[in-house]
Amino acid sequence: MTDEQLVLGCVKGDPVAQKALYQQFSRKMMSVCMRYANNRDQAQDMLQDGFVKIFQKIDHYRGDGPLGGWISRTMVNTALDHIRRNKPYDHSLDLTEAEHLHQEDEQVLTSMSTDELMDLIQALPAGYRTVFNLFAIEGYAHKEIADRLGISENTSKSQFMKARAYLRKLLPKEAAASYGLEHEG
Numbered sequence: 001m002t003d004e005q006l007v008l009g010c011v012k013g014d015p016v017a018q019k020a021l022y023q024q025f026s027r028k029m030m031s032v033c034m035r036y037a038n039n040r041d042q043a044q045d046m047l048q049d050g051f052v053k054i055f056q057k058i059d060h061y062r063g064d065g066p067l068g069g070w071i072s073r074t075m076v077n078t079a080l081d082h083i084r085r086n087k088p089y090d091h092s093l094d095l096t097e098a099e100h101l102h103q104e105d106e107q108v109l110t111s112m113s114t115d116e117l118m119d120l121i122q123a124l125p126a127g128y129r130t131v132f133n134l135f136a137i138e139g140y141a142h143k144e145i146a147d148r149l150g151i152s153e154n155t156s157k158s159q160f161m162k163a164r165a166y167l168r169k170l171l172p173k174e175a176a177a178s179y180g181l182e183h184e185g
Helices: 003-011 015-036 040-060 067-086 105-111 114-123 126-137 142-149 153-170 173-178
Strands: none
Touching: 003 015, 003 040, 003 067, 015 040, 015 067, 015 114, 015 126, 040 067, 067 126, 067 142, 114 126, 114 153, 126 142, 126 153, 142 153
């Protein structure tokens, strides 16, 4: 089925189209959910809730971009809803002045294998992981992250800096340097 056929079938509530859409996108969307979840069970919950939203709102898809992109945005928003309910930011500091953030993070991500990146991201505490995903992977600005999560922009910057520092500790010195996460000191 084409994307257009999938969407039309899902809008009509056709279970064959819904199953086909789920089969086509569920694996990739599970990867998205795993980036935000604390564990596989939580990711499964996010995935299930995300597909419920997708099927409920599929008539909002206008076709002006790839279907996979629309589905991915819906899944990220679902993951953020789960995170907001768990409030991982309650104990974060609100820095009034955040350290300058370097653009090297994009190079870090492109030089790592998917499995390496997923393992490192999973090791981050929930608040750090969420902001790191939104900033470094999804490409949101700190102001957008703050608005989406109901935190200050400085808290977003602080969480990102802490995530980078945490990643530095997880990597051996040589690997950290090759990924642009040099140990400072």
